[in-house]
Amino acid sequence: MSLNRRSLNLVAAAFALTALSYGLARFAYGLLLPQIRQDLTLSVTAAGWIGGSAFAAYCVGIVATFACNGKVSPRGLTVMASAAATLGMGLVVVASSGLTLGCGVALAGLSTGLTSPPLASAVAARLNDADRPRANGFINAGTAAGIVFSGLAAILAAGQWRQLYALFALIGIGVTIWLWFAVPRRVERDVAQNFSLAMLRRPGVLPLCASAFLMGLASTAIWTFGADILRSEANFSDQSIAWAWIVLGAAGISGCMTGVFTGRFGVVRIQHLALAGIALGTLGLSTASISAGSGLVAMCLFGAAYIVSSGVYLLQGIRLFADRPDLGLGIPFLLLALGQTAGTPVFGAVLEAAGVIVALCVFAAAACAAMVLCPRDGESPRGQMCQSTEGLGR
Numbered sequence: 001m002s003l004n005r006r007s008l009n010l011v012a013a014a015f016a017l018t019a020l021s022y023g024l025a026r027f028a029y030g031l032l033l034p035q036i037r038q039d040l041t042l043s044v045t046a047a048g049w050i051g052g053s054a055f056a057a058y059c060v061g062i063v064a065t066f067a068c069n070g071k072v073s074p075r076g077l078t079v080m081a082s083a084a085a086t087l088g089m090g091l092v093v094v095a096s097s098g099l100t101l102g103c104g105v106a107l108a109g110l111s112t113g114l115t116s117p118p119l120a121s122a123v124a125a126r127l128n129d130a131d132r133p134r135a136n137g138f139i140n141a142g143t144a145a146g147i148v149f150s151g152l153a154a155i156l157a158a159g160q161w162r163q164l165y166a167l168f169a170l171i172g173i174g175v176t177i178w179l180w181f182a183v184p185r186r187v188e189r190d191v192a193q194n195f196s197l198a199m200l201r202r203p204g205v206l207p208l209c210a211s212a213f214l215m216g217l218a219s220t221a222i223w224t225f226g227a228d229i230l231r232s233e234a235n236f237s238d239q240s241i242a243w244a245w246i247v248l249g250a251a252g253i254s255g256c257m258t259g260v261f262t263g264r265f266g267v268v269r270i271q272h273l274a275l276a277g278i279a280l281g282t283l284g285l286s287t288a289s290i291s292a293g294s295g296l297v298a299m300c301l302f303g304a305a306y307i308v309s310s311g312v313y314l315l316q317g318i319r320l321f322a323d324r325p326d327l328g329l330g331i332p333f334l335l336l337a338l339g340q341t342a343g344t345p346v347f348g349a350v351l352e353a354a355g356v357i358v359a360l361c362v363f364a365a366a367a368c369a370a371m372v373l374c375p376r377d378g379e380s381p382r383g384q385m386c387q388s389t390e391g392l393g394r
Contacts, residue, residue, distance in 0.1 A: 003135070007126050011135045013182035014119045015142040016175045017082055021115045023146010023249070024168045025085035025108035026054055030224045031150055031245045032161040034231045035238065039161070042098055044228070048348025050102040051224040054109025055216075055340035061113015062334045066327075074118035074125075075183040081114035082179055086172030092165045113337070120329050122183050141256050144307060147249030154242040204320050204375040205331070212313050212332045214370035215275060216339025217346070221282050221363040222248075222302050224344045225351065233356055234288035234295055247296050248303035255307025262315060271312040271374050277305025279367035286360045310336065316375055 003011065029036075029051060037047055061084075065077060072080075088108030095101035119139065127135055150164075157164045200206070230236040230244060261270045281302030288295025313332040321328035343363070350359040 003127070003131060007131075007135075009182045010122060010126050010184070011138060013175070013178050014078075014123065014139045015145070017078055017115055017119065017179060018139055018142025019146030019149065020168075020172055020175050021081055021085045021108075021111040022143040023148075024150055024171070025089055026058070026112050027143075027147055027223060028150040028164075028168065029054065029105055029108075030222075031147075031154060031227050031242065032164065033224070034228050034241065035159050035161045036101065037228070040095070040098060040101060042101075044225075044352050045345070045348045046098050047228070048224065048345040050098060050105050051220070052341050052344035053102050053106040054112075055220075055337050055344060057106040057109035058113040058337040059334055059341060061110045061115075062117070062330050062337065063113075065114060065117040066330060069117075073185045074122040075180065075185045077114055077118035078122070078179045078183050079176055081111045081118075082172055082176040083111075084108070084114060085111035086169050086176060089165045089169040089172060093162050093169065116333060117330050118183070125184060138256065141253050144249045144252030144255065144303070147252065147303075148246050149249075151242045151244075151246035151249060154245070155239055159238050200331075202320055204316070207373050207375045208313065208316055208320065208332055209335045211370045211374040212335040213339040214366045214373065215278065215309055215313070216336035217343035218278055218282060218339075218363045218367035218370065219302075219306055220340050220343035220347055221360055222285060222299070223340070225347055226285060226299065226302075229285055229356055229360075230288055230295055233286075234292065236288070236292070236295070240292070244296055244299045248299040251300040251303035252307040254304045255311050258308050258311035258315070261308065262312060267312060267315060268374065268376055271309060271316075272371050274305045274309035274312060275367050275371040275374070277301050278309060279364040279371075281305060282360050282364040282367065286357050 033047055033051075036042065037044075042050070061081075068077060085108050088104045088106070088111065091104030091107060092101060093104075095104055123135055123139070150168075153164055153167060157167075200209075226248075227241045227245065230241050231238075236244065258270070281298045281300075284294060284298030284301065288298065310333075313336065314329055317328035317330075317332040319328070321331070343366075347359055347363060350362060
């Protein structure tokens with residue numbers, strides 16, 4: 001990949017924003033939830049609703065980027081995304097109740113919805129067709145890199161979650177300034193940007209939406225409650241939980257290879273394998289009380305499968321909305337986030353009512369249902385999907 005200095009700066013800044021908004025602002029909540037629950041005396045159900053607020057705010061952010069399309073520049077949207085992450089995490093630092101915490105978590109979650117569409121537009125405008133897939137592969141790794149960083153920071157902070165969020169907020173200030181100089185102000189478009197509900201009637205769109213919703217729902221078992229389950233059911237220490245989070249994030253870096261995998265083995269086959277991995281990783285978490293190693297394996301499997309699966313949804317969306325790459329990215333991710341919004345409080349309620357084994361089995365079954373519903377028709381020739389990528393897999 002041969003990029004000039006401006007393009008390299010854009011890709012690096014996009015990587016940093018992805019790590020900030022997804023890895024720190026959104027997913028660090030699940031890592032630090034055991035400590036937060038203990039300090040603020042939150043119930044499992046309350047923690048679930050607070051976690052769900054981040055995913056709900058993500059949906060609002062995605063819709064807002066559609067509404068702002070053509071009215072606010074990619075630079076403006078990415079700066080707003082980074083600022084929302086920074087302010088949200090700053091609010092978490094001073095939280096003394098579930099309400100304040102929920103507001104901070106929701107504001108941090110809003111940043112993720114504002115992140116991906118403008119980055120997709122900026123990368124499409126600045127880079128040529130040959131360089132986009134590889135650049136986006138690097139940007140994809142930002143989520144996993146942020147998760148790994150949050151895990152390492154949690155080990156060093158030794159349970160001081162407020163100090164961690166303060167560190168993350170300081171990083172957010174730096175990323176916000178960087179984005180102002182790195183992201184282009186204007187993006188020229190060659191196609192009409194008007195959205196029509198008729199677009200949703202295109203072949204394959206409804207199965208894609210249904211499958212993405214169920215995958216998002218299934219993923220909340222680990223994203224929000226994985227650390228809490230490891231602590232309560234397997235007696236993991238805070239340090240061991242942080243290492244499990246690092247393993248999850250490190251495995252997720254394999255998502256950089258999604259385009260390569262789909263080009264070689266086919267989109268549908270890779271999606272089936274990834275969703276099966278989410279189901280097995282979710283079920284495997286129940287064995288952590290028997291063997292700590294099996295818990296780490298489950299987190300590893302889930303991390304790789306989630307990043308790959310979300311990347312495949314992106315590829316499928318881009319194919320279905322080749323004339324609107326922002327919608328091709330936004331629609332599947334919006335449905336994925338709606339599933340996560342619903343799944344977080346539902347998992348908390350099932351966990352309290354029926355126990356961890358039943359809750360994990362139910363949510364693993366949701367991943368299997370997503371496998372059945374994922375689009376099967378219109379398979380692109382090998383390699384074509386990779387070359388059409390203009391977004392970020394989450």
